[in-house]
Amino acid sequence: MSDSSLYDPIELETTTFDLIVVGTGLPATIIAAAASASGKTVLHLDRNHFYGSQFASLQLDELTSFIKSHATPPSTIIGSTSTSSSLDYTALDVTLRSVYSNIETANYAPEILANQFSKFLIDLGGPRVLLCADKAIDLIARSGVGSYLSFKSIDVSFICDESGRLSNVPDSRSAIFKDKSLSLIEKNQLMRFFKLVQQHLAASAGDDGGNESAKISEEDLESPFADFLKRMRLPPKIKSSILYAISLADDDQDHSEVCKTVLKTREGMERLDLYQKSVGRFPNVPGALLYPLYGHGEILQGFTRRAAVKGCIQVLRMPVTALLMDKQTGQYKGVRLASGEEIFSHQLLLDPTLTVPLPPASSSPNLEETLQVLSLKGDKRKVARGICITTSSLKPDVSNCLLVYPPRFLFSEQDTSIRAIQIGGGSDKLAVCPSGMFVLYFSGLCDDDEHGKRLLHAAMNALLTLPVSANRESGSAVQSEDADVKPTLLWSTLYIQELTTAHNGECENIFFTPMPDGNLNYNDLVDSTVALFQKMYPDEVFFAETPSSPVEPDNPEDDTELSLDS
Incomplete structure (x- = not known):
């Protein structure tokens, strides 16, 4: 009994x-x-x-x-x-x-974190954000729950390019014009593409001024979004940004033979529409993404x-x-x-x-x-989640940001996107960690625990460095020309979560x-x-x-x- x-x-x-x-x-x-x-x-x-x-x-x-x-x-x-x-x-x-397996926790700075544990509010199911125009925001407003909540804006989104650098995601008209890594031709290509999307969506919705001829054909809508973007002759960086940082595709969309979930053009357009409606929806939020204050x-x-x-x-x-x-x-x-x-x-x-x-x-x-x-x-799949704590930001003067590693960009067997969110703490920032500290969340879909852990370690090694005393294997971390400014890892936990x-x-x-x-x-x-x-x-x-x-x-x-x- x-x-x-x-x-x-x-x-x-x-x-x-x-x-x-x-x-x-x-x-x-x-x-x-x-x-x-x-x-x-x-x-x-x-x-x-x-x-x-x-x-x-x-x-x-x-x-x-x-x-x-x-x-x-x-x-x-x-x-x-x-x-x-x-x-x-x-x-x-x-x-x-x-529901969890293969847990791996390390504390590299117990003397720093000894009195700080209670000052963190760590999301068990992270990384996670809200888009300003998504269904969660609408539900929060419609239900009256919004009166209990406050949010902060995610400052900027980055995507890893083919050279291994983190570049800004050109996700709005303002971001496109400010992006110095894009040539004038590329900026014009991207602006024309966004205009094409807006015209198609307006025509499909029957809005006043919508031109029926602007609709994308049914054949194109049912085709893979990656193929459609290729037919639009968009440069690799722009195509990658649209697929993985704006449309948030998980699997490798360029290799349909191994892609577990193909993103069709119709759904890709819907995701672009959601993102574009999120940018600037609220006057005091410049971007598309929000994070709860606590x-x-x-x-x-x-x-x-x-x-x-x-x-x-x-x-x-x-x-x-x-x-x-x-x-x-x-x-x-x-x-x-x-x-x-x-x-x-x-x-x-x-x-x-x-x-x-x-x-x-x-x-x-x-x-x-x-x-x-x-x-x-x-x-059949699982999700690998990782949580890291550092005392410096991944980018100078950036507190809260989203990072995306498209498939194959970290290692050849990386068949899914790896997403990360950095959240900074302090009186003028989110109240989820002590002032001067940052929490970094990682996630990626995986077929098994071993593959999931490899995804997490690859992203962590690309962004962070271990304390000298903890880095037992020389060269175990991926090094880059700016390795000396990579944040130092203080604490981490990695785990694999079942999906049911x-x-x-x-x-x-x-x-x-x-x-x-x-x-x-x-x-x-x-x-x-x-x-x-x-x-x-x-x-x-x-x-x-x-x-x-x-x-x-x-x-x-x-x-x-x-x-x-x-």
Whole structure:
């Protein structure tokens, strides 16, 4: 039996809810807030002492502890819970599954970081940004969560060119004219291409003044975007910038025979449109990209507050130890908590780190059938994530920036983009690390742990240098002509994260939320979260309330900080 004496009872006024949500990741908190806004009674539980699950922003010691706990989890959350106090239903143990592997942590400057660990807010699912016109920003404004949040602008985007140098991404009219690395001919080529995109999108949308003849042919729209850019005769640097730094393609688009996900021209145009609409959308944000002032965990905290305002009951430090299933029908009835309490609900939303093993062979066929369809499907690919801390910036006078290494630019077997975001700390910067320090996030899709680690190490070696005492192998880092100014690495952790998709199509009452994906923005996660809510509540409107003033600058004299007010 589980030791319920370790956990105090919640002492709820009712033991039956419309929805129980287990885990406080971003999709879970969005659905909890949306369901609460629709008038549903919601109980939101998390076994951790903090909000966020795999989407949290954590202090350094919390970060490493959380990753390790989800690399080799216990077989059950708390003891055994297989017995039931009722003759009508059976209790099935909830178990934790491993979602992280191949963890590698190094502290090269313990004397510097000794008193700084609590001053960091590190994103567990980074690197991640918001585009000023993307679905996440629209959701934040529409739901009223914007009143809880503030953002800073990402100063600039860089892309690695064929010579190994980091060059500015020409992502706007202003950036094109300022880019000294582009010739006048190249600038004109890029401007003409952007104009072509705008004319096509205007014609496709039926906007006034749109010219039907400006539409790109259906044949071209269905062709690979890389081929279309080649037909436009764009120079390699511009083509690479469009594919990997603006359209944010993952795989090597120039080699279709090995490309796992080919970006079609139609989707490429949509991504360009999103990026161009993001540039200059807010008067005090010059670029396209935003970062939350207190890390990405603050976004889900905003939705948590929104849910609480609408009556959602939230309880931390309370594991769910078992699911209560009807013995005869196999239908979900409720959950058993670590406190020993049994709580019932019409629907259940589970964190992707939780699984329910198949019942004993003696169980009813209906129960066994329910548990067989209630599963998570593992993606064949994984995402390699790396976090580094330095005391100097990658570029002088640049605090927050995005960097992209296109496929094959670091080593010949690099078949996917490697993306990195540098975030600087200080009173006038983001409040995620101490003043004078910088956090650098890396990520790249991979097929296995070994390949993922190679991606991370290649990017780290290209950008950073180890302290002399730590660099045991002479020449182990990639050297360049400006190697003497590369930031020195103080601390790092690398890990491989599983990518899973919830199989929510055949079980009526139990659903799973998705893990953080390998994308830079939240668009796919927002889409999957909205689709999940609509499957759970097909007759409800997803955040029906619309704030009257969705976007206002927090301080007109501050050209970088933005808040989305309700």
